[in-house]
Amino acid sequence: MKRNISTLDKNIRLLIIVVIAILGLYNEFSVAVASVLGAISILLLVTIMIGFSPIYMLLGISTYKEKNK
Numbered sequence: 001m002k003r004n005i006s007t008l009d010k011n012i013r014l015l016i017i018v019v020i021a022i023l024g025l026y027n028e029f030s031v032a033v034a035s036v037l038g039a040i041s042i043l044l045l046v047t048i049m050i051g052f053s054p055i056y057m058l059l060g061i062s063t064y065k066e067k068n069k
Contacts, residue, residue, distance in 0.1 A: 003051040006063040010051075013044045 005013075020037050023029065029037060047053045056062060 001050065001052040003064045004056045004062040005047060005051050005053055006065065009063045010048045013048050017041045017044055 020041050024034055024037070051064070
């Protein structure tokens with residue numbers, strides 16, 4: 001898998017996960033919504049860890065810029 005997520009993109013995804021977690025701690029969501037948001041958070045966390053987004057690949061998007069050596 002070729003990287004297609006930049007550091008800025010990773011930070012934005014992490015911020016989304018933190019916001020969902022904080023709202024979840026205060027019971028802002030119903031059980032069904034919390035379950036869906038939990039699954040989305042897990043998917044975002046996995047994409048952060050591997051640096052690859054399958055959706056970006058399907059859409060032909062890449063925010064990752066390779067550094068020249």
